[in-house]
Amino acid sequence: MKKKRPSLKDIADALNISTTTVSFVLNGKGEEKKISKELIAKVEAHLKEINYKPNLVARSLRTGSTRVLVFMVEDISNSHFSKVGRIIEDISYKNDYRVLFCSTENDVKRTQDLIHLFHERQVDGFIIVPPPGIEKEISYLLENEVPVVLFDRKIPDLEADYVIINNFEGAKQSTQHLIDSGYKNIAFITIDLDQIQMHDREAGYIAALEESGFSPNILKIPYDTSNIPSSREKIKKFIEKNKDIDAIFFATNYLSQSGLKCIHQIDAKLINKLGIISFDDSNFFEMYSPTVSAFAQPVDEMANQLMKIMLSKLKNKEQGVPSKVVLDGTLVTRESSLKK
Amino acid sequence: MKKKRPSLKDIADALNISTTTVSFVLNGKGEEKKISKELIAKVEAHLKEINYKPNLVARSLRTGSTRVLVFMVEDISNSHFSKVGRIIEDISYKNDYRVLFCSTENDVKRTQDLIHLFHERQVDGFIIVPPPGIEKEISYLLENEVPVVLFDRKIPDLEADYVIINNFEGAKQSTQHLIDSGYKNIAFITIDLDQIQMHDREAGYIAALEESGFSPNILKIPYDTSNIPSSREKIKKFIEKNKDIDAIFFATNYLSQSGLKCIHQIDAKLINKLGIISFDDSNFFEMYSPTVSAFAQPVDEMANQLMKIMLSKLKNKEQGVPSKVVLDGTLVTRESSLKK
DNA sequence: TTTGATTTTTTAAACGTATAAAATACAATA
DNA sequence: TATTGTATTTTATACGTTTAAAAAATCAAA
Numbered sequence: 001m002k003k004k005r006p007s008l009k010d011i012a013d014a015l016n017i018s019t020t021t022v023s024f025v026l027n028g029k030g031e032e033k034k035i036s037k038e039l040i041a042k043v044e045a046h047l048k049e050i051n052y053k054p055n056l057v058a059r060s061l062r063t064g065s066t067r068v069l070v071f072m073v074e075d076i077s078n079s080h081f082s083k084v085g086r087i088i089e090d091i092s093y094k095n096d097y098r099v100l101f102c103s104t105e106n107d108v109k110r111t112q113d114l115i116h117l118f119h120e121r122q123v124d125g126f127i128i129v130p131p132p133g134i135e136k137e138i139s140y141l142l143e144n145e146v147p148v149v150l151f152d153r154k155i156p157d158l159e160a161d162y163v164i165i166n167n168f169e170g171a172k173q174s175t176q177h178l179i180d181s182g183y184k185n186i187a188f189i190t191i192d193l194d195q196i197q198m199h200d201r202e203a204g205y206i207a208a209l210e211e212s213g214f215s216p217n218i219l220k221i222p223y224d225t226s227n228i229p230s231s232r233e234k235i236k237k238f239i240e241k242n243k244d245i246d247a248i249f250f251a252t253n254y255l256s257q258s259g260l261k262c263i264h265q266i267d268a269k270l271i272n273k274l275g276i277i278s279f280d281d282s283n284f285f286e287m288y289s290p291t292v293s294a295f296a297q298p299v300d301e302m303a304n305q306l307m308k309i310m311l312s313k314l315k316n317k318e319q320g321v322p323s324k325v326v327l328d329g330t331l332v333t334r335e336s337s338l339k340k
Numbered sequence: 341m342k343k344k345r346p347s348l349k350d351i352a353d354a355l356n357i358s359t360t361t362v363s364f365v366l367n368g369k370g371e372e373k374k375i376s377k378e379l380i381a382k383v384e385a386h387l388k389e390i391n392y393k394p395n396l397v398a399r400s401l402r403t404g405s406t407r408v409l410v411f412m413v414e415d416i417s418n419s420h421f422s423k424v425g426r427i428i429e430d431i432s433y434k435n436d437y438r439v440l441f442c443s444t445e446n447d448v449k450r451t452q453d454l455i456h457l458f459h460e461r462q463v464d465g466f467i468i469v470p471p472p473g474i475e476k477e478i479s480y481l482l483e484n485e486v487p488v489v490l491f492d493r494k495i496p497d498l499e500a501d502y503v504i505i506n507n508f509e510g511a512k513q514s515t516q517h518l519i520d521s522g523y524k525n526i527a528f529i530t531i532d533l534d535q536i537q538m539h540d541r542e543a544g545y546i547a548a549l550e551e552s553g554f555s556p557n558i559l560k561i562p563y564d565t566s567n568i569p570s571s572r573e574k575i576k577k578f579i580e581k582n583k584d585i586d587a588i589f590f591a592t593n594y595l596s597q598s599g600l601k602c603i604h605q606i607d608a609k610l611i612n613k614l615g616i617i618s619f620d621d622s623n624f625f626e627m628y629s630p631t632v633s634a635f636a637q638p639v640d641e642m643a644n645q646l647m648k649i650m651l652s653k654l655k656n657k658e659q660g661v662p663s664k665v666v667l668d669g670t671l672v673t674r675e676s677s678l679k680k
Numbered sequence: 681t682t683t684g685a686t687t688t689t690t691t692a693a694a695c696g697t698a699t700a701a702a703a704t705a706c707a708a709t710a
Numbered sequence: 711t712a713t714t715g716t717a718t719t720t721t722a723t724a725c726g727t728t729t730a731a732a733a734a735a736t737c738a739a740a
Contacts, residue, residue: 023698034717045686056460058696061725066397066461077417077729098457100440117438119405120396132412144345265629268608289605323365358690363728374688377728398726401695 003047006050015046022047026054029294038241050070060122069310070118073129076103080253080280080297081129084151087303088127095311097124106193106223108133119146125310130155132195147313150305153197154324161313161322163305165297167197167279168328171204174277174295176251177331179212180335182339183247183275189235190251191261192220200253201279217242221255236262253282253294260288276336290335297329346390355386362387366394400462408438409650410458412451413449413492414468416443420620420637421469428467429644434652437464446533446563448473453456459486460546465650470495472534486654489646492538494664501653501662503645505637507537507619511544514617515589515633518672519552522679523587523615529575529599530591532560540549540589541619561595576602587615593622593634600628616676623634630675637669 008019008026015022022043024033030040046052046340060066069092073081089099104111108131115126115137125147130138135155141148142160150162178186188205191198207215219238221231235258239245250256256278263270271290278285278294285292309323348359348366355362362383364373365412370380386392409432413421428440440463444451448471455466455477465487468476475495481488482500490502516525528545530538544558559578561571575598579585590596596618602611610631618625618634625632649663 009696019697020699020720021718024719027698034719036718039718053456053694055401055458055462057397057406057462059698060397061395061401061695061727062697062699064725068461077422082417101442102440116393120393121408122395122397192700243736348728349726359727360690360729361688367728374686376688379688395726398695399728401697401725402729404695404729411709 004051006053007055011043011046011050013265015043017043018243023287026052038215042132057199064122065124067097069097069125069127070114071099071101071127071142072114073101074103074104074106074131075254076101078254079283080299083299084303084306086236087300088307091303091307091311097314104129104131106288112137116196119144122147125149125314127151127306127310129153132193147310148323149309149313153195156196156330159322161324162308163302163309163325163327164197165302165327165329167200168204168207170295171201171249171251171279172208173331174203174279175205175208177293177333178247178249178275178337179208179214180193181247181275181337184214185244185274186214186247186249187217187219187238187245188249188251189219189221189238189255191223191255193223198251205249215247232258232262235259236266239263239266246273247277250276250278252286253278253280256292256294257282257284260292271336275339281332285334288336293337294332295329296332298327301327345395346392346514347395351383351386351390351392355383357383357613366392386628404462405464406462407436408440408463409465409467410440410442410454410463411467412442412444412454414444414446414471415594416441418594419623423639424643424646427640428647431643431647431651437654438542440488442544444469444471446471452477455481459484465489465654467650469493487650489653491642491646493535496536499662501649501664503642503649503667504537504663505642505667507540508544508547509550510542511589511619511637512548513544513671514619515545515548516551517633517673518587518589518615518617519548519554520569521587521615521677524554525557526587526589526615527557527559527578527582527585528589528591529561529578529595531563531595533563533588538591545589557585569673570597572602575599576606579603579606586613587617590616590618593620593625595616595624596632596634597624600632611676614676615679621672625674628676633674633677635669636672636674638667641667 002145008022011022012019017039021035021039024030024035025040025043027047050098053088056066071085071088073085074084076085085099086278100115100123104114111131111134112157118126119141126141127149128138129152130150135158138148138150138155138158138160148160150160150164152164154160155163175186186209188202200244202218209216219234224231239262248259250259256276258272263274276292278292281294281296285294305325305327309325348362351362352359361375361379364370364375365380365383366387387626396406405558411425411428413425416422416425418515424612425439425441428563430438434496440458442454444454451474454590456467459481466476466481467489470490475498478488478490478500488500490500490504494500494504515526526549528542530542542558549556559575561574564571579602588599590599596616598615600611603614616632618632621636625634629630645665645667649665
C-alpha cells in the first residue's frame with residue numbers, strides 16, 4: 001500500500017475543481033486571476049490540511065527554472081570561501097533562490113563532473129572559482145547561455161563575468177608592509193600552480209622587493225590536498241636551510257597555517273623572531289599567538305558584487321558585455337608582522 | 341536567437357526515426373530492445389556529434405528518481421564527517437548515485453529547510469546526523485517512504501535505521517585509559533545539548549571514574565557555532581579555577597581543538613603536564629605537539645554500513661524492521677595521554 | 681502468395697506542473 | 711429579449727523523458 005504523494009490533480013478532484021484553479025491559488029495568483037474569495041479560502045484550507053508540497057521537479061520541467069544556484073569553490077571549509085558563501089546564501093534566499101555548495105579541490109576532472117551534474121539538472125546559475133584547465137566547460141556553459149560568474153580568479157582570454165581582487169597590489173602592499181616594519185630578508189611561500197592570481201601575487205612580492213633593492217627568495221609547493229605532510233616537510237626544510245630569513249609572506253591562508261605549524265615544530269620561540277603575513281585572512285589568525293597579519297579580501301563586497309551580477313543575468317537572459325570587477329583588499333596588521 | 345538545447349525529439353526528427361529508438365540507444369538498451377546494429381551506430385554517432393546531454397529534470401519526472409542522495413551533517417568541514425562523506429560519495433558513484441553535502445549546523449530550522457528543499461526536489465535518500473528537535477521532519481520523510489538513515493546519533497522512540505557507535509563504552513574506555521596512565525583528577529568538557537550520544541559519553545566517563553573511586557568534574561559549554569570566543573572563555577576560566585585537574589577528556593574533536601588553544605594561552609608549558617584525550621579523531625591531532633590521543637570512530641565501517649543500508653532501501657522500497665547498527669570505536673593512544 | 685514467426689520500429693500515454701486560450705456564468709444594458 | 715460586458719472557471723497543451731503496447735517490416739515455411 002504505497003502512499004502516493006498528492007498532486008494538483010488529486011486536490012482538484014477532491015474539491016471538484018480544475019487543476020488550473022488550484023495552481024493559481026497555490027502560487028498566490030488567486031486574486032490576480034480573479035478566483036472568488038471563497039474558493040481561494042477553500043483551496044488554501046485544503047492545501048494546508050493535507051500539508052501539500054508541490055513536486056518541484058515537475059515545476060522545473062514546466063518552467064525551465066529550478067531556482068537553484070551553485071557555488072563551487074576550491075574548498076568550502078576554507079573560511080575565506082565559506083564566509084563569501086554564507087552571504088551569497090543569504091542574498092539568494094531573499095530572492096527566492098537556493099544555493100548548493102561544493103568543493104572542486106582544484107581538480108579539473110571533479111569540477112567537470114560537478115558542472116555537468118548540475119547543468120543537466122538545470123540549475124539556474126553558477127558561481128565558480130575556476131581550477132586551471134576548466135576553460136572548455138565554462139565556455140560550454142556560456143554558449144548554452146547559463147549564467148556564470150567567476151570569482152577569486154579569472155580565465156585569461158575568456159569573455160566571462162568575474163569578481164576578483166587586485167592580487168598584484170595586495171601582494172605588493174603586504175610585502176611593503178614587512179619592509180616598512182624593518183624586515184630585510186623576506187621569503188615568499190606559494191603554491192606551484194599555473195593560475196593567474198598566484199602569478200600576480202608573486203609579481204607583487206617581487207615588485208615591492210625590487211623597489212627597495214632586496215632580492216626575492218621563493219618556495220613553491222605543489223598543490224596537493226591529499227599530501228599535506230609532504231608540503232610541510234618542504235616548508236620545514238626551506239626554513240631550516242635559509243637561516244637568514246627574517247620574515248615570510250605566505251601566498252594563501254592554508255599555506256600560512258601549515259607554515260605556522262612548521263615554525264612551531266622547528267623551534268617554539270622562532271615565531272617571535274619571524275615577521276609573518278598571509279594572503280587571505282582566516283578566523284584562525286586572530287586566535288593564534290601571536291595574532292597573524294593578513295591581506296584580507298573584502299568578503300562582503302565580493303559576495304554582494306557576485307550576486308548583483310548573477311541576479312541581473314538571471315533576470316535579463318540577454319546579456320551585454322561581461323562585468324569585470326576588480327576589488328581592493330585591505331591589509332589587516334596584527335602582531336606577527338611587527339618588528340620585535 | 342536563443343539556442344534551445346536539443347531534445348530527444350530533435351534528434352529523432354533529424355534522423356527521421358522515433359524518440360523511442362533514440363531513448364533506447366541513449367540508455368544502452370539498444371541490443372536488448374533489438375535495435376539494428378547500423379541504427380544503433382548511427383544514433384550513437386549523432387549523439388556524440390551534437391554532444392547531447394539529456395534533461396535530467398524530465399527524466400526524473402518520468403522515472404520518479406533523481407539518483408541523488410543527500411548527506412546532512414552537523415558540519416561538513418569537520419574532518420570526522422568529511423571523511424565519512426568522502427567514502428559515501430565513492431560508493432554512491434559506483435552505484436550511479438550522486439551525493440549532495442550540506443551542514444545543518446545543528447540548527448533545527450535550517451535542517452527543516454534543507455530537508456524540505458531536497459524532498460520537494462525528489463532526492464532519492466537522506467543520510468542525516470539529526471539535530472535535536474528534528475523528529476517531526478524525519479517522521480514525515482519516513483511516512484512518505486523516503487529512505488532515511490540516521491548516523492552518529494539515533495532518535496529515541498523513532499523506528500528509523502541508524503548507524504552509531506557505542507558512545508558509553510567509548511567514553512568509559514577513554515576515561516579508563518587516563519586512569520591507567522596514572523591521572524587522578526580527570527575533568528570532562530562537553531557540549532550542553534540534549535542529545536543522547538552526549539549523555540552516553542558523559543555516563544561512560546562517570547562510570548569509569550566511579551569504578552575507581554574518583555569523582556567527576558564536568559564543564560558543559562553551550563553549542564553555538566557563532567560564538568566560539570565565548571566558549572573558549574568558559575574553558576579557560578574552568579581550567580584556571582580548577583588547578584588540581586591533571587587530565588581532560590573532551591567530548592568532541594572541535595572542543596578539543598578549542599581546549600588546546602586555551603591551554604596554550606594559559607601557559608605554553610601547561611600542555612606537558614595535562615593528560616588529554618578527545619572523543620572523535622582529527623587530522624589535527626597527529627600534527628599537534630604533543631600528538632593528541634583520541635577515541636576514533638570506525639570511519640570506513642560506518643560509511644560502508646550506512647551505504648549498505650541505504651542501497652538496500654533504495655532497491656526494495658518495501659522495508660522490514662529498521663537496521664540498528666552499533667559499532668565499536670578504537671582508542672588511538674598518542675603522546676598527550678601518557679603520564680609525564 | 682499466404683500464414684506465422686520473428687525482428688525491428690513506432691504510437692501513445694504518462695510523470696506533475698503552469699498557463700494561454702476558450703468556455704461558462706452572471707449581471708447590466710439596450 | 712437579446713446583447714454585451716465582466717467575473718470566474720475550465721479545457722487543452724506543453725515541458726522532455728521513458729516504456730508498454732501496437733504496428734510494421736522481414737523472412738521462412740507451407
